[in-house]
Amino acid sequence: MRAILAALCVAVAAVTAACGDLKQDFSTVTIPQNDGANANLPGMLLRNAFIIGSLQPAPPGTDMPMYMMLLNQTGRADRLVSVDTGGLFREARLPPGGLEIPGGKYVGGTPFPQVLLAGLTRPLRSGGTIPVTFRFENAGTTRVDVPVLPPGTWRSTYSPWPGTSPSLSPVVSPSPSPALSPGSSPAVSPSPSPAGS
Numbered sequence: 333m334r335a336i337l338a339a340l341c342v343a344v345a346a347v348t349a350a351c352g353d354l355k356q357d358f359s360t361v362t363i364p365q366n367d368g369a370n371a372n373l374p375g376m377l378l379r380n381a382f383i384i385g386s387l388q389p390a391p392p393g394t395d396m397p398m399y400m401m402l403l404n405q406t407g408r409a410d411r412l413v414s415v416d417t418g419g420l421f422r423e424a425r426l427p428p429g430g431l432e433i434p435g436g437k438y439v440g441g442t443p444f445p446q447v448l449l450a451g452l453t454r455p456l457r458s459g460g461t462i463p464v465t466f467r468f469e470n471a472g473t474t475r476v477d478v479p480v481l482p483p484g485t486w487r488s489t490y491s492p493w494p495g496t497s498p499s500l501s502p503v504v505s506p507s508p509s510p511a512l513s514p515g516s517s518p519a520v521s522p523s524p525s526p527a528g529s
Contacts, residue, residue, distance in 0.1 A: 368400065369464070369476040375406040376433070376471035380441070383449065385458030385480040394452040396421075397445030398464075398478065402431070403438040410435075411469040415447050420462055422451030430469070458482035 368380035381400035390396065404410050412431040415424035425448040433439045440446045456462070461477035 367479060367481060369461075369478045371466075371474040371476050373468065373471040373474050375404065376410060376468055377401075377403040377405065378466060378474065378476070379403065381464070381466075381476065381478045383462070383478055383480045385456065385482055387458070387482060389455040389457040390452055392452050392454055394456070395448055395450045396452070396456075396480075398424075398447040398449055399440065399443075399445050400447075401438055401441035402433045402446070404433040404435055406470070407435045408470070409433065410471055412446075412466060413469050414465075414467045415449075416465040416467070417449060418463055418465070420453060420456070421449040422453065424449055456480060 366380035366382075368382035369378070370380065371378040379401040381398065383396050383398045385396060386394075398415070402412065410433050411429070412426060412433065414430075415426065417424065426446075431439060431446055458480050459482060461479045463475060464478045465473060465475045467473045
């Protein structure tokens with residue numbers, strides 16, 4: 333009987349110790365496999381960057397929203413200051429002053445775009461990738477091949493760029509309940525994961 337009681341006490345102590353080590357921050361969140369582009373920069377993670385294209389090749393002049401998640405692993409704010417497509421689009425629109433990513437928080441990962449690629453310069457078909465260079469104020473620069481995904485069931489719920497002047501992107505804290513920055517759009521019901529398409 334003592335052996336059973338001792339074994340039970342050891343098991344309870346092990347479970348209690350393991351539960352005490354749990355952390356609720358984005359560094360412990362499992363990010364599911366995705367269809368987008370990913371990159372690691374010093375103190376910044378770029379995850380699931382993708383563009384929603386069209387069923388037919390998009391003609392010149394077309395604007396396309398780009399979605400992504402940016403995770404700031406540092407204690408200081410950083411900012412996405414420019415996005416370059418090597419001339420495939422005339423410009424990449426960001427919120428005025430760039431897209432701020434507060435220290436220890438993440439931005440994006442929602443059905444709202446973070447960048448608008450404006451003025452396509454040649455026809456573009458969904459299904460391929462385009463080279464995109466992201467430049468951050470502190471984290472530096474990275475170039476990744478961003479996929480142009482065709483519209484689909486889960487992508488049909490994503491919002492287009494909010495008018496001609498972008499509002500601030502939702503900023504999400506590592507807590508279970510996301511907080512929206514002032515002036516951002518209200519939360520929408522979650523969409524199925526791209527991994528489920």
